[in-house]
Amino acid sequence: MQRSSYVRPIGFYPAPPDAEENVFSGLPLAGQPLRFTALEIARRDGVHVKRRVISLEEAIEREWGRGTLDAAQDLEAITAARPRLAGLALDRPRLMGIINVTPDSFSDGGLHDAAEAAIAHGLKLAAEGADIIDIGGESTRPGADYVPVEEELRRVIPVIEGLRARTEALISIDTRKAEVMRRAAVAGADILNDVSALTHDPAAMAVAAETGLPVILMHAQGDPRTMNDDPQYTDVVLDVFDFLESRIAACEAAGIPRAKLVVDPGIGFGKHLHHNVAVLASLSLYHALGVPVLLGASRKKLIDHISDVPNPRDRVPGSLAAALAGASQGVQIVRVHDVAATRQALNVWRAALAGSDKILA
Template sequence: MTDYFRPLAQTGDARPADAIPLAGTGSWFTHVEHLTRGGTAGILPVKDTPETWRERVSQDRAPIEGLDFSQPVIMGILNVTPDSFSDGGQFNSGSQALRRAQVMVDAGAHLLDVGGESTRPGALEVPFEAEIARTVPVIEAIRRKLDVPLSIDTRKARVAHAALEAGANIVNDVSGFAFDPDLGPFCATRAAPVCLMHAQGLPETMQVKPQYDDVLLDVYDFLEQQIELALSLGLCREQIIVDPGLGFGKTQAHNLALIRGLSLFHGLGCPVLLGASRKGLIRDIGQAPAAQDRAPGSIAVALAAVVQGVQILRVHDVAETRQALALWQASTTGVRT
């Protein structure tokens, strides 16, 4: 039987002496939820967890491309696609994309994620040539003007190669190295930091009756397996970010279970990224049919994630998220960013 431990995260100054820091963030915990494939096995004091697990979950996360994970990192979304669900067609040209990048950096984005293939539910695969043609000129334009880390949002080795040559720093793979068998070895050869995300199925069909034995543990096991793959290829754990993949082969119930259980993923020993911004979950629960009206709901999920120690927030609404974080931190922890 495999044991899983989910830190019961807390914030604030009323911190007991036996509390353990949560993955180098401002959150901490004294107890965990003990999970097994049979369900919840109970609540344990942290002293009753394995020492190796405590060491991994409490360690500061090493910087990646200069990003400091002791404070929430805002990843601004820059889609240069004609068909992304929220902003498709808005930033396709180099000049439009550069202006958008500048706006996001000025608003407080620490990292920009450039994508040339929509992976929304029902989207079809884009040829790698088209993906390169969309993303490389944008990356080159941003790199000439802005000093900000860039990730390339792609599942394909040839796109990653072109993007890194153009000046991207990180490869953000929504398939977690499960789509293109050449992508993992390429990233290892280049010693490129990666974000490994969980997705069940391909975008074309992933929302057709997704099923799990236990969504929280199934996603954890997949990410653990893909981390081991990355390590076997030559990457090191300090170069890996993980993302549970909200909306990628998940129902609303699956998404909510992942949000409630986010602190579990710190047991993987990597920074955790969450991309909830403007997704169907926000649309449905927040009753916001128009994507541009979903900032409040997106921010609510982002703050819930930060309490659980999530280090990276992938968002469309950078200024609004930054403002919410500043007020939340000032009012709960006294920290101002």
């Protein structure tokens, strides 16, 4: 699936809840306190892409006045408030804390590969303010090896069960495998998070639909073992959009409603530095898909490439910068290793944006 036109909201500013909404004062971004005042229109003709910036007034009068159906639908998708995700309101950036129950994850492999250690870390993340705890039993870092289903189940199911009994935080299972999804749902998981967008396991789509749980669809080009060898795009920002739009359509056709879907553009997954930076700069485009947007850039290699920080655990400042860059474009969920630090940064950002500490209640 490839479009010929794309609409990206830009020109953001904070507005109080009772602010008037029109083409002159700006329109709401996905029901959040941010307003956007202009649009970037991208038109694709084969390998050629032309972009131009227009005001909302011009967009309404000239673009949609011509009856461009996709553009009209995009504006509605961009402005509409997102429904709750597993009961969680998405009116502000939410935090997803990471637990890798693996020996080989790029940042914290081996730290939480025992069930009790992973459970203790999950409780710590919840205490620090994580709205969602994301549990994974297979590393998907570049070059990672495949983990058999039974081994992945052995790693993650006791952790899900242990946390389910001891925290109110939502639990997501980070897996590509249908059987792990099925067993995780039974154990108490609230959300399915698949880095392959339900394409790796032929049974995953049907199982995801059967569970009735929300699903996070991530873009990745290729398998983790080889995905960063030589990724190629015509236009990475638009290619990622097309892929995610096609996966949303596939999910809806399989009986998973759009209201239960989240998209993740997949920073670091089959992308070189210039690809990752381009996606980060254009995150607001993905609101036109009409679903919540998740950003996962925590401690990733692009921070090393930009700032020469080879040790992932030293990349917290860069991770915070990425999180704020996402929040400033209306990203609803930020997936992070460092929950307390990110919560602090987002609280200060939100207070400064609103000019009030009332929002922190």
